Amino acid sequence: MHPQQLRYFVAVAETRHFTRAAELVHVAQPSLSQQIKALERELGADLFLRARGNITLTDAGETLLPLARRILADTETARQEVQEVAQLRRGRVRLGATPSLCTGLLPDVLRSFHDRYPGIQLLVEEGGSHDLVRELARGALDLALVVLPLRTPSPALTTVELLREELVVVSSPESPPPGHGRGRARRVRIADLEGERLVMFRHGYDLRELTVEACRAEGFDPDFAVEGGEMDAVLGFVRAGLGVAVVPRMVAGRTGLRVTPLAAPVLSRTVALAHRSDVAPPRAARELQRLLLEERGR
Numbered sequence: 001m002h003p004q005q006l007r008y009f010v011a012v013a014e015t016r017h018f019t020r021a022a023e024l025v026h027v028a029q030p031s032l033s034q035q036i037k038a039l040e041r042e043l044g045a046d047l048f049l050r051a052r053g054n055i056t057l058t059d060a061g062e063t064l065l066p067l068a069r070r071i072l073a074d075t076e077t078a079r080q081e082v083q084e085v086a087q088l089r090r091g092r093v094r095l096g097a098t099p100s101l102c103t104g105l106l107p108d109v110l111r112s113f114h115d116r117y118p119g120i121q122l123l124v125e126e127g128g129s130h131d132l133v134r135e136l137a138r139g140a141l142d143l144a145l146v147v148l149p150l151r152t153p154s155p156a157l158t159t160v161e162l163l164r165e166e167l168v169v170v171s172s173p174e175s176p177p178p179g180h181g182r183g184r185a186r187r188v189r190i191a192d193l194e195g196e197r198l199v200m201f202r203h204g205y206d207l208r209e210l211t212v213e214a215c216r217a218e219g220f221d222p223d224f225a226v227e228g229g230e231m232d233a234v235l236g237f238v239r240a241g242l243g244v245a246v247v248p249r250m251v252a253g254r255t256g257l258r259v260t261p262l263a264a265p266v267l268s269r270t271v272a273l274a275h276r277s278d279v280a281p282p283r284a285a286r287e288l289q290r291l292l293l294e295e296r297g298r
Contacts, residue, residue: 003075005039006068008032009047013065016055066138073139080282091284092121096132096144098206099231101271104250105145105163109295113288120284126230128204133157136276142285145292147206148270159272162292167210167267169193170235170257171244178244178260187263191218197225197243199234206269211246214267 011021012032022029040047045060057065080091097106102124110122125135129146133154136144148159169178169188179192193215200222201208208227215222225243229236235255238245248269252259273292275281281289 001039001042003072005035006072008035009039009061010065010068010072012036012048012055013057013061018055069138074279077139077142077279077282088117088120088284088287090119091282092123093282093285093288094123094125094140094142095285095288096125096127096135096141096146098128098132098145098147099126100207100248100251101145102126103231103254104248105271105295109288109291113291117284117287129206130204133274136274139276139279142275142281143289144274146272146274147210148272151209156277157274158277159274160293162271162273162295164268164270166249166261167207167246167269168249168252168262169244169260170238170247170252170255171260172239172241173256173258175241175244175258177258187261189218189263190214190267191220193222193244194218194220195223198222199229199237199243199245200224200227201234202228202230205230207246207248210267210269214246 007025008021008027011024012018015021015024018033018036019029022032025032036047043060043064046058047061047064049056049058095106106124110124113120114122125132125141127135129144130151132141132144132146133150135141137154137156145162146159148161150157150159171178177188178196179188198211200211212222226237231247231251234245234247235251235257237243238257239255246262246267249259249261273289275285275289280286
């Protein structure tokens with residue numbers, strides 16, 4: 001098998017169309033088809049079912065697809081690693097992070113990294129921890145900042161705890177304080193949020209699960225004023241007075257919203273740095289990893 005054949009195979013599998021796949025990989029369609037047939041001959045199995053333009057994967061194709069993606073990702077990582085020059089003058093880092101960490105933790109760290117290594121391209125992908133773990137596993141990311149514990153632990157990942165961050169309640173300064181007067185002191189309990197209208201993140205968002213589980217532990221289901229947003233949208237809805245939200249303190253301090261800490265037991269989240277266990281991150285990614293770990297010690 002040649003990497004080129006696998007690249008053509010993945011393109012067809014993702015587009016379910018030979019002509020569009022050929023355009024995607026910048027090759028003539030007959031050449032792509034010939035390479036796919038050569039791959040099938042070598043493997044001794046058909047990879048696609050072809051019926052009146054309807055292209056679907058066979059069982060063999062379904063088996064090969066995740067392996068081909070990983071091989072291509074590892075090949076690209078190897079190419080990037082070999083092409084890096086001394087002093088990290090060029091290269092790239094593919095970093096995944098939750099939106100709240102992109103807002104709170106990453107700007108200062110990435111600025112420091114860019115000042116030291118201006119030739120390194122930084123590619124940042126936002127997403128929930130579940131999505132980022134999946135992208136790590138298929139080789140689409142070098143590193144990811146995820147929230148522990150992972151909903152579906154992966155033995156193929158190595159995680160290092162970076163920080164434990166307190167969660168707080170944010171509300172519009174023009175609205176009554178959260179807790180219906182019970183939290184007018186300095187802190188509010190999770191139980192005091194019963195009956196409050198919450199602005200809630202989308203499904204799959206780590207903070208959504210943390211908040212909902214904390215409310216249910218106090219014996220009630222939260223009442224959503226609006227749900228489905230990412231961090232910026234949630235903060236905007238709170239600013240508009242639609243409700244309150246539970247967010248990391250690191251983010252809350254930059255919003256201009258009223259920040260009310262939670263009373264004991266304090267609600268917090270654990271942020272970890274994750275990478276694949278079976279493949280060492282590229283050199284540039286290891287340097288960014290070092291800076292993030294240094295940030296942990298401050």
